[in-house]
Amino acid sequence: MKEKIKLGIIGYGQRGSILLTGILSAMADIDIQIAGVCDSYEDRAKAAQEYVQSNIGNTPVCTTDYRDLLSIKEIDAILIMSSWESHIRIAVDAMKAGKYVGMEVGGAYSLDDCWKLVNTYESTGVPCMLMENCCYGRREMMILRMAEEGALGEIVHCSGGYCHDLREEITNGAEIRHYRLRNYLNRCCENYPTHELGPISKILKINHGNRFLSLSSVASCAKGLNAYVAQKKGVDSPLASARFAQGDIVTTTVRCAGGETIVLTLDTALPRPYSRGFTVRGTKGMYSEDTDSVFIDGVHNAYDFNWKTQWGNAEQYAERYEHPKWQEYKKNICGEHDGIDWLAYRAFIECVKSETLPPIDVYDAAAWMCVSTLSEESILLGGTPIAVPDFTGGRWMNR
Numbered sequence: 001m002k003e004k005i006k007l008g009i010i011g012y013g014q015r016g017s018i019l020l021t022g023i024l025s026a027m028a029d030i031d032i033q034i035a036g037v038c039d040s041y042e043d044r045a046k047a048a049q050e051y052v053q054s055n056i057g058n059t060p061v062c063t064t065d066y067r068d069l070l071s072i073k074e075i076d077a078i079l080i081m082s083s084w085e086s087h088i089r090i091a092v093d094a095m096k097a098g099k100y101v102g103m104e105v106g107g108a109y110s111l112d113d114c115w116k117l118v119n120t121y122e123s124t125g126v127p128c129m130l131m132e133n134c135c136y137g138r139r140e141m142m143i144l145r146m147a148e149e150g151a152l153g154e155i156v157h158c159s160g161g162y163c164h165d166l167r168e169e170i171t172n173g174a175e176i177r178h179y180r181l182r183n184y185l186n187r188c189c190e191n192y193p194t195h196e197l198g199p200i201s202k203i204l205k206i207n208h209g210n211r212f213l214s215l216s217s218v219a220s221c222a223k224g225l226n227a228y229v230a231q232k233k234g235v236d237s238p239l240a241s242a243r244f245a246q247g248d249i250v251t252t253t254v255r256c257a258g259g260e261t262i263v264l265t266l267d268t269a270l271p272r273p274y275s276r277g278f279t280v281r282g283t284k285g286m287y288s289e290d291t292d293s294v295f296i297d298g299v300h301n302a303y304d305f306n307w308k309t310q311w312g313n314a315e316q317y318a319e320r321y322e323h324p325k326w327q328e329y330k331k332n333i334c335g336e337h338d339g340i341d342w343l344a345y346r347a348f349i350e351c352v353k354s355e356t357l358p359p360i361d362v363y364d365a366a367a368w369m370c371v372s373t374l375s376e377e378s379i380l381l382g383g384t385p386i387a388v389p390d391f392t393g394g395r396w397m398n399r
């Protein structure tokens with residue numbers, strides 16, 4: 001067991017800076033050292049280095065080429081917080097260099113990339129964790145526990161979404177040098193599936209007795225971003241009349257080997273409040289994030305037509321079903337994003353220190369991320385079902 005590990009950080013944009021200046025700085029007092037920082041923009045790489053120098057005290061190696069960090073023998077692990085398109089290439093190179101990988105979330109651009117991730121892990125034995133912080137959500141973990149203990153009966157259907165008004169971030173992409181703009185202009189797919197699919201996969205035991213069989217996606221027309229730009233910047237602004245490939249709402253239906261179905265919604269270009277729409281339906285009850293309510297058959301039936309009075313009742317179940325990780329965490333609250341970043345990144349650090357396998361592995365990463373590229377294909381084919389590969393090579397049945 002290593003007492004302290006050395007980390008290299010790749011990508012110092014919005015996510016990288018929130019994590020470095022927040023939880024990673026706090027962890028530097030415990031058991032990590034930021035030994036290297038990288039961003040392909042030199043000013044951002046330097047800003048990361050300066051932050052570490054001034055606030056943590058050591059001087060990390062600073063580079064615009066991530067391969068420089070991979071060649072530093074002392075670095076134990078790499079955190080990838082760069083743009084979506086770069087994740088898998090960097091992860092593959094890092095595993096080949098013997099560095100434990102923590103890879104931020106995003107979707108895949110090809111099945112070939114997903115196979116590369118799996119094949120590189122299998123040939124090197126170097127682990128890679130997908131840093132899906134929403135798997136550590138308080139409610140997601142409580143409902144996981146309820147499902148595991150049978151409180152909702154047999155799970156039949158789940159749904160969720162990435163429902164986040166990103167109009168400002170997307171349309172200011174040129175100013176803030178952000179990757180979403182080029183993706184929305186050029187590609188139409190379920191581009192961000194893992195925030196909801198991760199927790200759902202844990203409940204449905206994907207890759208551990210279950211797997212995705214096929215998916216089908218449809219996309220609405222794209223009107224939200226043009227309308228937003230016209231309103232904010234004027235009708236003569238180039239993006240007000242640009243042709244965005246990305247439909248405003250993408251709906252994906254997934255079928256699982258166990259017979260369960262999943263509906264995913266990507267909803268990022270129209271006005272709305274934030275939600276991951278996490279919903280779990282079982283033979284004995286259900287949970288719905290949007291009303292934060294639990295319905296148990298035989299307990300709540302009298303509220304059938306008066307359900308509003310029960311909105312928010314999920315908290316009553318926390319006393320019985322709060323996940324042990326959250327019981328522990330709540331004693332010592334710290335970190336951004338209501339604690340989910342802290343829990344996800346602590347899980348990663350502990351695995352690197354103890355040289356153990358991560359709780360969200362390459363098989364999960366490949367199965368969840370491939371939804372993006374398969375949904376792109378399905379949309380192009382008018383919603384045709386597309387088979388999802390079995391990245392475990394049959395081992396999902398007894399893993």
Ligand SMILES: NC(=O)c1ccc[n+]([C@@H]2O[C@H](COP(=O)([O-])OP(=O)(O)OC[C@H]3O[C@@H](n4cnc5c(N)ncnc54)[C@H](O)[C@@H]3O)[C@@H](O)[C@H]2O)c1
Binds near residue numbers: 010014015064104105
């Ligand atoms: N888990 C979460 O809650 C959460 C929240 C926000 C973002 N994210 C994820 O974090 C990642 C980054 O998002 P962001 O909003 O910070 O993006 P960003 O565009 O603000 O930052 C990405 C940075 O990566 C750099 N970069 C790109 N390719 C690189 C390469 N090959 N080598 C080195 N640097 C490279 C870019 O120059 C940029 O500075 C994305 O995968 C995103 O999905 C996760």
